[in-house]
Amino acid sequence: MHKEPDSKNVRTLEPGLPTDAVVKGCAQCSGKNVLRRYKGYCTHCYVKLFPLDPLSLQTVYKSKDTIIQKFIDSKFDGFVHGKGCSQIQINGFTLTVNYGDPNVSDQDIVIKFNPNKYENGKNPMLYSRLPELEKEISKQFERLVTP
16 A cells, blocks of 8 residues: 555655664654654654754754754853854853854854855765764863853
8 A cells, every 4th residue: 555656666665764764663652654863763753752852953944043952052051143153151261153144253262163065975874973063162162161
């Protein structure tokens, strides 16, 4: 019934499932289709169980700006978000996470973060790069707070 038209493959698929689909049961519910990237859970259960995980954020929010802003808010307090950037004031300096094209001043420390896939053959998904952004923000926080 769910077999792809004109397919010689005997495996059946639910309509519209991505190519990394695995037909098996969800570890949490009775869902039958689980994607490998969701570690044994269906999409719904994964997002419910791990709401602040970068993969969940990317699943729920479609705008890259929103994904990055929600991720930063889940890890740090005090950031103010604008179009293409997030900023926080620390000891007279502005720490800016730039994922667009904002104007910055001389008192800004800028972290440039590319939300798009790379072009050089390596295309890590956004959710896999967000933890690196967290590390860099933490490093700059430490640098600004420690005299």
